[in-house]
Amino acid sequence: xxxxxxITDVAQAAGVSVATVSKAINGRDGVSRATxxxxxxxxxxxxxxxxxxxxxxxxxxxxxxGVLVAEFEPFALQLLRGVSxxxxxxxYDVLSYAGTVSAGEHHxxxxxxxxxxxxxxxxxxxxxxxxxxxxxxxxxxxxxxxxGTSRPATVSVQNVAGARAATEHLLTxxxxxxxxxxxxTDLESAQQREEGYRAALDAAGIRYDPALVxxxxxxxxxxxxxxxxxxxxxxxxxxxxxxxxVSAIEMMRVATERGLRAPDDLSVVGFDDIPxxxxxAPQLTTVRQPLLEMGAAAVRMLLAMLDGTEPDGVxxxxxxxVRASTxxxxx
Amino acid sequence: xxxxxxITDVAQAAGVSVATVSKAINGRDGVSRATxxxxxxxxxxxxxxxxxxxxxxxxxxxxxxGVLVAEFEPFALQLLRGVSxxxxxxxYDVLSYAGTVSAGEHHxxxxxxxxxxxxxxxxxxxxxxxxxxxxxxxxxxxxxxxxGTSRPATVSVQNVAGARAATEHLLTxxxxxxxxxxxxTDLESAQQREEGYRAALDAAGIRYDPALVxxxxxxxxxxxxxxxxxxxxxxxxxxxxxxxxVSAIEMMRVATERGLRAPDDLSVVGFDDIPxxxxxAPQLTTVRQPLLEMGAAAVRMLLAMLDGTEPDGVxxxxxxxVRASTxxxxx
DNA sequence: GTGAAAGCGCTAACAA
DNA sequence: TTGTTAGCGCTTTCAC
Numbered sequence: 032x033x034x035x036x037x038i039t040d041v042a043q044a045a046g047v048s049v050a051t052v053s054k055a056i057n058g059r060d061g062v063s064r065a066t067x068x069x070x071x072x073x074x075x076x077x078x079x080x081x082x083x084x085x086x087x088x089x090x091x092x093x094x095x096x097g098v099l100v101a102e103f104e105p106f107a108l109q110l111l112r113g114v115s116x117x118x119x120x121x122x123y124d125v126l127s128y129a130g131t132v133s134a135g136e137h138h139x140x141x142x143x144x145x146x147x148x149x150x151x152x153x154x155x156x157x158x159x160x161x162x163x164x165x166x167x168x169x170x171x172x173x174x175x176x177x178x179g180t181s182r183p184a185t186v187s188v189q190n191v192a193g194a195r196a197a198t199e200h201l202l203t204x205x206x207x208x209x210x211x212x213x214x215x216t217d218l219e220s221a222q223q224r225e226e227g228y229r230a231a232l233d234a235a236g237i238r239y240d241p242a243l244v245x246x247x248x249x250x251x252x253x254x255x256x257x258x259x260x261x262x263x264x265x266x267x268x269x270x271x272x273x274x275x276x277v278s279a280i281e282m283m284r285v286a287t288e289r290g291l292r293a294p295d296d297l298s299v300v301g302f303d304d305i306p307x308x309x310x311x312a313p314q315l316t317t318v319r320q321p322l323l324e325m326g327a328a329a330v331r332m333l334l335a336m337l338d339g340t341e342p343d344g345v346x347x348x349x350x351x352x353v354r355a356s357t358x359x360x361x362x
Numbered sequence: 363x364x365x366x367x368x369i370t371d372v373a374q375a376a377g378v379s380v381a382t383v384s385k386a387i388n389g390r391d392g393v394s395r396a397t398x399x400x401x402x403x404x405x406x407x408x409x410x411x412x413x414x415x416x417x418x419x420x421x422x423x424x425x426x427x428g429v430l431v432a433e434f435e436p437f438a439l440q441l442l443r444g445v446s447x448x449x450x451x452x453x454y455d456v457l458s459y460a461g462t463v464s465a466g467e468h469h470x471x472x473x474x475x476x477x478x479x480x481x482x483x484x485x486x487x488x489x490x491x492x493x494x495x496x497x498x499x500x501x502x503x504x505x506x507x508x509x510g511t512s513r514p515a516t517v518s519v520q521n522v523a524g525a526r527a528a529t530e531h532l533l534t535x536x537x538x539x540x541x542x543x544x545x546x547t548d549l550e551s552a553q554q555r556e557e558g559y560r561a562a563l564d565a566a567g568i569r570y571d572p573a574l575v576x577x578x579x580x581x582x583x584x585x586x587x588x589x590x591x592x593x594x595x596x597x598x599x600x601x602x603x604x605x606x607x608v609s610a611i612e613m614m615r616v617a618t619e620r621g622l623r624a625p626d627d628l629s630v631v632g633f634d635d636i637p638x639x640x641x642x643a644p645q646l647t648t649v650r651q652p653l654l655e656m657g658a659a660a661v662r663m664l665l666a667m668l669d670g671t672e673p674d675g676v677x678x679x680x681x682x683x684v685r686a687s688t689x690x691x692x693x
Numbered sequence: 694g695t696g697a698a699a700g701c702g703c704t705a706a707c708a709a
Numbered sequence: 710t711t712g713t714t715a716g717c718g719c720t721t722t723c724a725c
Contacts, residue, residue: 035477051712054704060710062711063710080473083479083483084701085419088717089704090703125460126458146409151415152414152415306436307637309641366718369718370719380696381697384721385695392694415719419700419718420720700719700720705714706714709713
């Protein structure tokens with residue numbers, strides 16, 4: 032709990048000016064071998080490390096990449112892991128920041144975070160499920176972006192195909208009353224997943240029933256009401272395609288609470304394949320997104336941007352993973 | 363990619379001084395209602411957000427809590443999630459930092475990270491599996507600390523009991539050649555888990571065989587050699603208690619690579635119960651640590667410290683979770 | 694009620 | 710080779 036050791040402390044202890052210490056630390060020339068050695072020894076003795084904050088105020092580069100998230104939920108965490116792995120053995124450190132989503136102020140967290148950290152602290156940012164595309168002060172890559180993104184620097188997946196495969200899986204099992212627990216409608220991914228759901232129904236000649244679509248917002252807390260609403264229906268669905276895994280899991284939780292079992296009474300398919308999907312009981316049938324690879328792709332794009340080139344966006348494949356939460360309808 | 367909007371821009375646009383803008387933003391008094399309203403409107407128009415960096419250089423408080431990790435691996439990520447959840451609805455934002463572990467320089471990352479962020483940027487830190495106890499410039503809580511921690515502010519679990527339960531489970535199944543894939547020996551947890559392993563063997567009257575203990579370092583990459591070594595043994599083990607889940611999973615991977623199957627040819631038990639444990643095939647039998655609760659506990663302790671009180675350390679219970687990676691030995 | 698000025702820790706011109 | 714100085718964006722005295 033002692034105060035931090037600053038460059039001034041080092042300078043004093045070494046009997047030189049702070050400028051000399053700064054040069055020594057950063058390997059600039061204009062420092063004699065003797066002074067360099069001496070300063071470095073004092074640095075070691077005192078255990079001095081330069082303050083990231085002060086350094087980044089003065090310098091343009093910090094060699095830190097920021098992963099900006101609204102919330103540390105499983106999707107973001109897996110992505111973070113992919114980013115971090117990809118950044119190992121580069122000169123970059125990783126810093127992840129979750130700005131407070133002050134009650135309802137969901138919108139705009141990315142602008143706030145970017146504004147607070149960008150230009151200082153981080154050299155580039157990876158935005159996870161951003162709501163808007165703020166004009167960033169630094170190179171920025173968006174993962175699973177909002178709708179209508181015009182900038183090329185985005186990483187996303189084949190949502191339509193994935194959602195369609197999920198729905199077709201349920202159709203193949205014999206389900207006809209298939210509900211959809213929708214995602215965050217401001218995100219492109221949620222809209223595309225709903226589109227895939229409807230396309231599959233269309234192709235099967237099943238009329239779209241708006242009553243079978245409820246809002247889940249990609250979050251457990253926001254899915255609860257929707258899950259109940261679907262099960263309250265007079266002609267309740269026998270299967271649900273949830274827009275992501277956490278809402279699928281919440282769907283099953285609500286069903287269980289009401290005395291229904293998956294997959295016997297209700298089949299449920301998710302989307303994402305977060306680690307929790309396979310550890311749930313029953314194991315969740317879901318559409319796999321290659322989250323670690325997506326993190327790595329985001330890193331590649333960001334490094335390219337930092338190098339001055341403007342990379343193309345990437346859209347990665349998805350894959351249906353059939354597990355235990357789906358079965359033919361009863362009766 | 364436009365330059366950041368600074369307080370100076372706001373001041374200029376509003377036709378007032380930066381001091382006035384600062385006061386307005388921070389709700390200090392000494393600003394007329396009219397000026398306040400006017401400044402706030404300009405702030406909104408320009409989309410200004412104060413720079414975290416600049417602010418934290420000048421102020422002592424930043425209302426940001428740092429979670430400092432060596433690496434974003436599953437254990438740290440789950441903990442981060444717990445911390446983040448616990449910090450919701452407080453005035454604190456979460457920032458997580460993984461300093462580069464420059465080849466071999468594993469030791470001391472926490473001192474570097476703390477030094478670079480502490481005193482500025484973050485008000486308090488949660489250190490995940492720190493190797494040493496640096497005297498921190500700010501309140502600090504250690505989760506799963508190194509050996510011989512003297513400070514009270516630590517969060518850990520009942521490692522001995524957990525490890526003992528894991529080993530006893532294997533004994534009960536009928537195993538006698540039980541190996542141990544050790545963890546990071548600089549951490550208290552790894553030593554205690556080995557202790558629990560040996561205690562269980564002792565109690566069962568089985569002589570400890572040093573050849574059956576290999577190093578895993580809690581990491582997949584470091585477990586590979588140890589896993590091979592154990593399987594290379596003339597009298598190979600029929601079961602392995604790995605010090606954490608990632609090394610248990612690596613153990614199984616190596617076994618599979620060599621044509622062995624879990625649990626038929628080799629039973630494996632892990633420790634942690636990260637989400638990946640249950641999603642692995644076969645599902646991993648493991649010792650559960652309440653990771654989310656541990657994150658929440660760390661937050662409680664840290665907030666107490668920020669309030670000026672010195673909290674006691676906590677040690678949480680573990681629980682054996684039997685899944686599919688363990689079975690009686692063959693023959 | 695408002696603004697000028699100092700200074701947080703650091704780096705980069707520039708002078709000596 | 711070294712030190713002096715200015716200034717990054719912000720907050721905080723302290724004059725006015």
